[in-house]
Amino acid sequence: MTALLEVRGLRVAYGHVQAVQGIDFDVPAGEIRTLVGSNGAGKSTTLLALSGLVRAQGGSMRFDGEDLSRLKTHQIVERGLVQVAEGRAILTTLTVRENLELGAYRRRERRSVAQDIERVLALFPRLHERIDALAGNLSGGEQQMLAIGRALIAKPRLLLLDEPSMGLAPIIVQDIFRTLREIHRDGLTIFLVEQNVRQALKIASFGYVLESGKIVLENTGAALLGDARVAAAYMGG
Numbered sequence: 001m002t003a004l005l006e007v008r009g010l011r012v013a014y015g016h017v018q019a020v021q022g023i024d025f026d027v028p029a030g031e032i033r034t035l036v037g038s039n040g041a042g043k044s045t046t047l048l049a050l051s052g053l054v055r056a057q058g059g060s061m062r063f064d065g066e067d068l069s070r071l072k073t074h075q076i077v078e079r080g081l082v083q084v085a086e087g088r089a090i091l092t093t094l095t096v097r098e099n100l101e102l103g104a105y106r107r108r109e110r111r112s113v114a115q116d117i118e119r120v121l122a123l124f125p126r127l128h129e130r131i132d133a134l135a136g137n138l139s140g141g142e143q144q145m146l147a148i149g150r151a152l153i154a155k156p157r158l159l160l161l162d163e164p165s166m167g168l169a170p171i172i173v174q175d176i177f178r179t180l181r182e183i184h185r186d187g188l189t190i191f192l193v194e195q196n197v198r199q200a201l202k203i204a205s206f207g208y209v210l211e212s213g214k215i216v217l218e219n220t221g222a223a224l225l226g227d228a229r230v231a232a233a234y235m236g237g
């Protein structure tokens with residue numbers, strides 16, 4: 001069976017910098033998979049290539065069998081490949097509700113959009129409490145929740161997340177990861193990019209370790225968590 005997302009030999013360069021050097025990975029429907037690695041490994045570049053925000057130099061990316069390299073970003077989003085960008089690109093001068101409504105800007109059926117917003121607010125009670133607050137006045141954790149909530153409103157078939165734990169206190173990180181598990185249980189397929197290797201491998205069924213643009217290890221999340229090389233390199237020994 002073919003995976004929902006299939007990437008083969010993906011290469012991306014910025015000028016002379018070979019950021020991604022021929023990587024292969026799959027995300028089968030129904031799974032959480034993760035791509036972990038440290039600063040500058042090429043994680044964000046990989047996600048940007050999937051969303052058509054940087055151009056791949058080589059290789060193939062197929063989503064539900066369709067070649068992504070032929071599509072524009074908005075078409076990729078319409079197919080259901082939706083990204084929560086690094087640094088939570090929310091609109092700080094709009095309210096929480098307005099940000100959520102933006103997630104639906106390509107959808108016509110207002111009624112089901114309203115229902116989806118209710119569902120997101122049930123998932124993130126903190127956002128419900130702050131529905132009329134300006135997004136810029138939210139805490140970092142609340143902003144991350146808003147960015148995820150907005151992506152959910154866009155009706156993803158595969159949700160791409162770029163370091164949702166970045167800059168957040170451990171207790172908030174726990175909260176975010178618990179919610180990701182919940183969304184996954186409800187049926188969503190997730191591809192998670194993280195420097196927080198331990199947390200990411202805990203929720204992922206399968207993980208890929210990226211170093212300097214190359215995948216150096218891949219295995220089940222449990223196996224990588226127990227791998228001495230992973231522990232030494234990413235989890236403080």
Ligand SMILES: Nc1ncnc2c1ncn2[C@@H]1O[C@H](COP(=O)(O)OP(=O)(O)OP(=O)(O)O)[C@@H](O)[C@H]1O
Pocket residue numbers: 014017019037038039040041042043044045046086195
């Ligand atoms: N716009 C750019 N122009 C030139 N080089 C870039 C650009 N963006 C990233 N790079 C380089 O590409 C490589 C991969 O960067 P990338 O941002 O994909 O890493 P990352 O794994 O997401 O790192 P981090 O965990 O810090 O977010 C790095 O060497 C980086 O310096």
Ligand SMILES: [Mg+2]
Pocket residue numbers: 043044045086162
């Ligand atoms: Mg990054």
